[in-house]
Structure formats: C-alpha cells, structure tokens
Amino acid sequence: MIFLNNSLIYVIFGILLQLLLVVKVYSQILTIKPDLRYDHTATLIRDGLYIIGGATPDGKTPNYPFLFLDVSIPFDTKQLKWHDLSNLSNNDIVPSHQFAAAIKGGADNNTLFLYGGMNLDNNPMSLVYTLNNLSWDTPKINGTPPNGKLFITPVIDYNGLIYLFGGYSTENIYTNDMFILDSINLSWKNVSSINAPSPRIEYSAVFLPNKKIIYMGGQFNNTTLPLSEVYLYDTVNDIWTTQMTGGSIPSARFAFSSVLGLDGQRIIIFGGMNSTHIISEALYVLDLNNYNWYIPSFFEQQLNARAEHKTVLIDKYMVITFGQGYTRDDSDSDILLLDISNNDQYAWTTSFDPTPTIIHSSNIGVVIGVVFGSTFVAILLLIGSYYLRKWYKNKKEQTDTITTPEEEHPREILRIPGEKNTQDQNQQPTSTYQILQISGNTSNSLQNNEMIQEVRDENKGIPTSGEDHREDHP
Structure with a gap:
C-alpha cells in the first residue's frame, strides 16, 4: 500500500512537471508583434524560418531578438504569426548582436551555425555558435579561425563546407581572405587568395550548381563597388576568376540580397544602397548563360526597395525579411514575397502557399507533440495507479469470504x-x-x-x- 501511495506521488509530480513544460513551450510560441530591425540573420531549417539578432532603427536590441516563422503552412504577410524563441533555457550564451552570418549545416544539414558580427556595445564576436533542437552550444573547432568577421555572406556547398569571404576584421581591416568552416568535422581552413576580389563588405554571394560561388557588389572604404564585373570561386580547384557582365547592368550597390533561380540558370537580386541612399531600382536578374543583366517583368506594383535585409528561397518564393527602407505605415509588411516560378513574369504577392510535398512537421510541433504525448502517458499511469489501489483495497476487505x-x-x-x-x-x-x-x-x-x-x-x-x-x- 505504501508503494502505491509513493507511486501516485511520483506520477502526480511528473504530470505537474510536464504541464509546466507545456506552459513554457506554449508561452514561447505565442504570436507576437516584433520590432522593426535590420542587419539580422535569416536561416531556413526544415520548415522553420529563424530570424536572429539585428538592431532597431534607433540602434537598440529588438524586443524579440530570436523569431521563428512556420513555413510549413500557408500564411498572409499582412497577418504574420511570428513566434518568440528568445526565452530558450540557454539563449543567454548568444549576446545581442548585428552584422553576423548564419547558415545551416552539420552532419544532418539541420544545425544553425552563427558566426561573427558584433554585439550592440560594438565589441566583435569571434565564437561560432550552433543551434540544434532549440539548444545553443559553442562547439570546439580545430584549426586557426579568422579574427572575427563582420558584414559577410556565408555560403555552404554540398559537402557541408561553409565559405566565409572578406569582411571587416576585429583589427578594423577590410579583408579579402577566404576561410572554410567544415560544419561536419568542425575544423577551420584558410585557402588561396590569389586573384581574389578586392577587400569588401556587404557583398552578395550565391552557390551555383557547377560548384562555383559568385560574388557581387559590396563596398570598400565607403566606396560602393560595381556589378559590371562579378567574381567566381571554384570550390573544387581553389581558383578565383573574374567575369565581366553586360546588358542592363544595375547601379553599384551594397547591402542587397540575391537568390538562385529555380532553374539554376539565373540569379535574382533585390534592393541595396549606395553611399547616400537606398536604391529604388530594386529588382534585377543575371542570366548565367551569358552573364547579361536584365529587369524582369513582374505582376503587381513593385514595393518599396530595402537594404540591410535578408532573403531566403523557400519553395517558389523569394522571401525578403525586414531591413531598412519601409515602415509599417506603408503597405509593406515585415516580409515581402516574390513568386519566381514563372521566368517570364514574376509576381509580388502577400499569400504564401507551400507545395504540399515540402510540408513537414516543424521542430516546434515536435517539441509540443512530445510534451503532450508524455503528459498523456503520465495521466494514463495516474489512472492505472488509482484503479490498482482501489483493487488492492477491495481485495483486502474480502477477508471474511471464500469463493469456490x-x-x-x-x-x-x-x-x-x-x-x-x-x-x-x-x-x-x-x-x-x-x-x-x-x-x-x-x-x-x-x-x-x-x-x-x-x-x-x-x-x-x-x-x-x-x-x-x-x-x-x-
């Protein structure tokens, strides 16, 4: 009988712990309205878009510095369901920051790697942070790392190698070196800078199907760099080459974004700024077959240009997040969607409708499912213990009878x-x-x-x- 009583106590205690965890997880995913921000990071992992860091227009830490958006379900950009992940148990090991680089990698290609940038006290960050299953870590990485980098665009290849070019170092120097972070074996490597582009920051970079990386634009010592020439790094042979471009060449710019087209034959760029203002001619396409630029045809009115934003490709959408150049008083939202499925005519839209084949259960859904599942099991144990105790009591009371x-x-x-x-x-x-x-x-x-x-x-x-x-x- 004592055993049963103790078991009931343990089961009840376990259920209370599970309910507390449910409350904590649920409180972390309540829909909120985040501050405007720029110079943040945006990373797609499975079916979740993670927005980390950045600064508000007045240079402060945003109210929710770690955001999550579920992209496994349809949404409207006018009614975004942001979820706050800023209160994770060990989230405090990552300081508030801006100008950092983030990309997914690792053995399962589902680990977020965060590197570089500076905190909002203007102190550079040189550690590598990883996020896996909603838990931060600072892994030990072999080799000699760079001395911290700001304003860089990371690129990852098919083998889990992350390429970090140029940037602004902790010694206040513009650089044009290339470091490779092996996200699987956790090691650093410095590769050739022969024929590399001039030192630069806030450029754009895209990994191409031919295993080359294309680098475009940027700035150096407050000089905006042109897009009349682009630079290709061969990741297989460790060779740099320069490629001239033609057509309707965009004006020189930095702090813009780019994605690879769905057919792998073109690069789409959006936004950017020069030394004085945000550039209004925001949308251009580079044909990789002849390296000619052109202005695409698009449906619906073009929205306000942005700079210091971040863009990711999700399904058929170019997803543009936050940045400078808009306010919520305009018709713009924190997210812009450009449907690029039709190369003859792109379409600005407010509706995100993912292809059913790419819909998966998000990490948040898995966490909640596990919590509720374990709570359900605990409740079953409690009910079972109750009836076992009742059966034991009834059996004890039947001491005056024998049934044949x-x-x-x-x-x-x-x-x-x-x-x-x-x-x-x-x-x-x-x-x-x-x-x-x-x-x-x-x-x-x-x-x-x-x-x-x-x-x-x-x-x-x-x-x-x-x-x-x-x-x-x-």
Missing part, C-alpha cells in the same frame, strides 16, 4: 470442536474440527443463525460460551 468455483455465493466456514483431550489438565485441549459450510447469502442471515443453533444442539458436550475454545477465523 462450484458455487456462486461465498461460503461461511463454521468450525465445531470435537472431543476434548482430558489426559493432561495442564495442557491446552486439542480438538478436531468439523467444517460446516453454510450459504453466505446475506439475505438469509437469520436462517443461517437458526441452522447454527441446530448444529450446536445436536452436538452434546459442546462447551458453554464461557468454556468455548472456538477460534474465530475470518
């Missing part, structure tokens, strides 16, 4: 002493017993008493009540 398989009702056992042993007066009398079984039907209790009295009358020599040595056994 031949008869329906329990039998009352009457023990009648036989002859007394009179050989030794100093010894306790020994008796033989006859067992009379009488129906235990409670409705016939009076009849039972009469039958007992008849038996007593028929057995002469039965002691009186004062001499009775009958033992009462339940």
Whole structure:
C-alpha cells in the first residue's frame, strides 16, 4: 500500500512537471508583434524560418531578438504569426548582436551555425555558435579561425563546407581572405587568395550548381563597388576568376540580397544602397548563360526597395525579411514575397502557399507533440495507479469470504470442536474440527443463525460460551 501511495506521488509530480513544460513551450510560441530591425540573420531549417539578432532603427536590441516563422503552412504577410524563441533555457550564451552570418549545416544539414558580427556595445564576436533542437552550444573547432568577421555572406556547398569571404576584421581591416568552416568535422581552413576580389563588405554571394560561388557588389572604404564585373570561386580547384557582365547592368550597390533561380540558370537580386541612399531600382536578374543583366517583368506594383535585409528561397518564393527602407505605415509588411516560378513574369504577392510535398512537421510541433504525448502517458499511469489501489483495497476487505468455483455465493466456514483431550489438565485441549459450510447469502442471515443453533444442539458436550475454545477465523 505504501508503494502505491509513493507511486501516485511520483506520477502526480511528473504530470505537474510536464504541464509546466507545456506552459513554457506554449508561452514561447505565442504570436507576437516584433520590432522593426535590420542587419539580422535569416536561416531556413526544415520548415522553420529563424530570424536572429539585428538592431532597431534607433540602434537598440529588438524586443524579440530570436523569431521563428512556420513555413510549413500557408500564411498572409499582412497577418504574420511570428513566434518568440528568445526565452530558450540557454539563449543567454548568444549576446545581442548585428552584422553576423548564419547558415545551416552539420552532419544532418539541420544545425544553425552563427558566426561573427558584433554585439550592440560594438565589441566583435569571434565564437561560432550552433543551434540544434532549440539548444545553443559553442562547439570546439580545430584549426586557426579568422579574427572575427563582420558584414559577410556565408555560403555552404554540398559537402557541408561553409565559405566565409572578406569582411571587416576585429583589427578594423577590410579583408579579402577566404576561410572554410567544415560544419561536419568542425575544423577551420584558410585557402588561396590569389586573384581574389578586392577587400569588401556587404557583398552578395550565391552557390551555383557547377560548384562555383559568385560574388557581387559590396563596398570598400565607403566606396560602393560595381556589378559590371562579378567574381567566381571554384570550390573544387581553389581558383578565383573574374567575369565581366553586360546588358542592363544595375547601379553599384551594397547591402542587397540575391537568390538562385529555380532553374539554376539565373540569379535574382533585390534592393541595396549606395553611399547616400537606398536604391529604388530594386529588382534585377543575371542570366548565367551569358552573364547579361536584365529587369524582369513582374505582376503587381513593385514595393518599396530595402537594404540591410535578408532573403531566403523557400519553395517558389523569394522571401525578403525586414531591413531598412519601409515602415509599417506603408503597405509593406515585415516580409515581402516574390513568386519566381514563372521566368517570364514574376509576381509580388502577400499569400504564401507551400507545395504540399515540402510540408513537414516543424521542430516546434515536435517539441509540443512530445510534451503532450508524455503528459498523456503520465495521466494514463495516474489512472492505472488509482484503479490498482482501489483493487488492492477491495481485495483486502474480502477477508471474511471464500469463493469456490462450484458455487456462486461465498461460503461461511463454521468450525465445531470435537472431543476434548482430558489426559493432561495442564495442557491446552486439542480438538478436531468439523467444517460446516453454510450459504453466505446475506439475505438469509437469520436462517443461517437458526441452522447454527441446530448444529450446536445436536452436538452434546459442546462447551458453554464461557468454556468455548472456538477460534474465530475470518
């Protein structure tokens, strides 16, 4: 019985812990309205878009510095369901920051790597942070790392190698070196800078199907760099080459974004700024077959240009997040969607409708599912323990009856002493017993008493009540 009571206590305690975890997880994913921000990071992992860091227009830490958007379900950019992940248990190991680089990698290609940038006290960050299953870590990485980098665009290849080019170092130097972070084996490597582009920051970079990386634009010492030439890094042979471009060449710019087209044959750029203002001619396409630029045809009115934003490709959409150049008083939202599925005519839209084949259960859904599942199991254990305790109690109370398989009702056992042993007066009398079984039907209790009295009358020599040595056994 003590065991059952203790078990109930443990089960109840476990359920309370599970409910607390449910409340904590649920509170972390309540829909909120985040501050405007720029120079943040945007990373797609499975079916979740993670927005980390950045600064508000007045240079402060945003109210929700770690955001999550579920892209496995349709949404409207006018009613975004942002979820706050800023209160994760070990989220404090990552300081508030901006100008950092983030990309997914790792053995399962589902780990977020965050590197570089500076905190909002203007101190550079040189550690590598990883996020896996909503838990931050600072892994040990072999080799010699760069001395911190700001304003870089990371690119990852098919082998989990992350390429980090140029940027602004912790020594306040513009650089044009190339470091590779192996996201699987966790090691650093510095590769060739022969024929590399000039030092630069806030450029754009895209990994191409031919295993080359294209680098475009940027700035150096407050000089905006042109897009009339682009640079290709061969990741297989460790070789840099320069490629001239033609067509309707965009104006020089930095702090813009780019994605690879769905056919792998073109690059789409959006936004950017020069040394004085955000550029209004925001949307251009580079044809990779001839390296000619052109302005695409698009449906619906073009929205305000942005700079210092981040863009990711999700399904058929170019997803543009936050940045400078808009306010919520405009018709713009924190997210812009450009449908690029039709190369003849792109379409600005406010509706995100993912292809069913790419819909998966998000990490948040898995966490909640596990929590609710374990809570359900705990409740089942509690119910089982209750009925087990009740069964044990009922069994203990049935000490006055014996049930035999031949008869329906329990039998009352009457023990009648036989002859007394009179050989030794100093010894306790020994008796033989006859067992009379009488129906235990409670409705016939009076009849039972009469039958007992008849038996007593028929057995002469039965002691009186004062001499009775009958033992009462339940």
